[in-house]
Amino acid sequence: MLNISDNKTKLQPLDRFATVKNLTNRPHYKILNKIIAVVSIIAVTALFLPWTQNISGSGSVTTLKPDQRPQSIQSVISGRLEKWYVQEGDFVKKGDTIVFISEIKEDYMDPNLVQNTKNQIDAKKQSLQSYSSKVTTLSGQIEAIEREKILKQEQAQNKIKQSRLKIESDSMDLVAVKTQLKIANTQYNRAVQLNKEGLKPLTDIEEKRLKLQEVEAKIITQENKYLTSKNELINSKVEINRISAEYAEKVSKANSDKFTALSSQYDTDAQVNKLENQYANYSIRNGMYYIKASQNGYINRALQSGLGETIKEGTAIATIMPSQYDIAVETFVNPIDLPLLSKGEKVRVWFDGWPTIVFSGWPNMSYGTFGGEIVAIENFISENGKYRVLIAPDKNEDKWPKQLSIGAGAQTIALLHNVPVWFEIWRTLNGFPPNYYKPTTKTTKEKK
Known part of the structure; x- marks a missing residue:
């Protein structure tokens, strides 16, 4: 305290009391000391025992494939x-x-809907065949028009050739008539001259004049024939143009009818396809009842x-x-433990309602647990804030119980690295994650 008083008290040793002297001589305290020493040695020894790090999770029994689930x-x-x-x-x-x-829909209430649709398809198909026949007929008609056009054009060409030949013939006849006119005029002039000289009678002059007049009339006729032949040539050329225009119009009209028939044919074909689609839909719908x-x-x-x-x-x-399914377990782990898991990693599983004794750090000493293997790890967090892991039975260990039902609860332990117990206690007290563990894969590389 403040040490104000000068009075000094001396502590008396406890050994002066008889009771204290008897405490050290009692045998059960010696036994207690031995027990404490043995327990301390065992505890220190246990700190160096191997401990298997693990990640625990909880989930339920499910199936391995999606199509096998309820x-x-x-x-x-x-x-x-x-x-x-x-x-x-x-x-x-x-x-x-x-x-x-x-x-319940009015569009499908007709009991003969499928048969009526089939009848519509048959009618449209017959209409389609009619349009196809019409197109074929029009195509043949166009070919016939083209052939007739060729013949008409050949006929007109022949007529042009005849007109040209006739022009040449009339031209030659006109030249001959002109020559005759020249000769008749020369003979007439000679007869007049001889008559003046008294060598020819007047009757000869009259005959030559008559002949000259006949030749002059003949030349006019021949010129008319020549001009007529030229007109016939022009008419022949006009005729061939008329034929081309006439048959072009016929072909155009036939092609127009053909394209109209083709358009109707394609439209009918589209309607047939649409009706066939409806027929198939109606038939399938009837099976969905x-x-x-x-x-x-x-x-x-x-x-x-x-x-x-x-x-x-x-x-x-x-x-x-x-009825047939491959059983599996879906478990959920914390996000901090997700990087420590990988496909193919071994897992211990025990099920609700199944007799089990579990030592998480010593899996070999556990009873009632079954071996599993991670087959899938979800990459997106679930609604419960954890990640989903799918576990399948380990083929190298005992089979899982057949009595398990889908949806039953399950607990899982993913086995990681083996460490001493003291290290695991130290890690847990400090909040450190388990040692990162990667499955070892054997790879061989050839070196030259």
Whole structure:
């Protein structure tokens, strides 16, 4: 304290008391000291024992493949429930009818809708054949017009040649008549001259004058023939142009009718395809009134009940559990432990309701656990804030129990690195993550 007083007290040793002297002589305290010493030695020795680092997780039993998990049977079309063919718990095979629904949309209520659509298709096909025949006929007609045009043009060309030859002939005749006129005029002048000289009678002059007049009349006629021949040549040329224009018009009209028929044919063909599409859709829709099982399994639960209720497209009718499946476990781990996991890593699994004794650090001493192997690691965090890991049975260890049901709880331990116990205690107290572990892969490289 403040040490104000000068009085000094001396502590008396405890050995002066008899009770204290007797404490050191009692035998059970010696035994306690030995126990403490042995426990301390065991504890220190245990600190150097090997400890397997691990990552724990919890999840449930599921299936390895997505198509083996419980799934719902849905209705592709809307309708009204008419008849159930199964009840909950029944085993169904693939293709067995679950429920029958009737139509509720007015567009499909006609009971003869499929047959009527088939009749429309047949009628349109006959119309398509008619248009095809019309196109073929018009094509033949166009070919006939083209052939007739060629013949008409050849005929006109021949007529042109005849006109030209006739012109040449008339031209030669005109030249001959002109020569005759010249001769007749010379003879007439000679007769007049001889008559003046008294060598020819007047009757000869009259004959020569008459002959001259005949030749003059003949030359006029021949000139008319020559001009007529020229007109015939011009008419022949006009005729060949008329023929070309006439048959071009005929061909154009036939081609127009042909293209109109082709357009109608293509339009009818499109209508036929559309009707065939509708016919196929109606036929498939008729088969959708019977909702069937997609695979072998058990009907777990009927999600729709009663008769006469209407359902929409995509409405779940019932749930089915496949009868054949490969069991697996889905577990969830913390994000901090995700980098430590990889495909092919070994995992220990134990199931709820199965007798189990677990030592997480000493997996070989655990009882009731089963071997597993990581087959898939989800790269996106789940709604619970953890990452999903899929585990399949390890083929090198004992098989998992057959009595396991889908959805049962499961606990998992992913085995990492082996470290001393003191290191694991020190790591846990400091909040450090487990040692990073990578599976070793054997690779060989050839060196020259």
